[in-house]
Amino acid sequence: MIGYLDLLLRLTIWFLLTADLSLANIVIGVSVALLLPRSYTSLAVLKDLLRILGEIIIAIPKAYFEAFEMMFRPHGREDIIMERAKPRRTPGLIFLDIFLITFTPKTIVLKYHEDGWYEVHRVRRRRGKREEARVKGGTG
Structure with missing residues (x-):
């Protein structure tokens, strides 16, 4: 089934690029789509x-919520943290991970380390005086 989807995607791209649905162009498009090398994807990568x-899809409403939260309750604290990447990531999945982290307004990936870590800059709310005293006093 993946092969059919791959072929359909290649043909769609071909027709969008050429903008020609003549019989000769369809034959050329099918030939090119069949001759291009295929990448074989394992089922585990497809599940990931x-x-x-x-x-x-879940991050979209979260991004709106964070944007409104930052407008109405300013964030004055910044951190740079190291976040572990999931194992066995292909370059495409690493790109999607980085996109997912950077999509929300409070976080952005500064660097991907080859040993499987993301360097992430995040913005947080500054604790109020009441919260600071509670944390320091241990009554929290």
């Missing part, structure tokens, strides 16, 4: 891809 796409 679908999971990440689901997380991106």
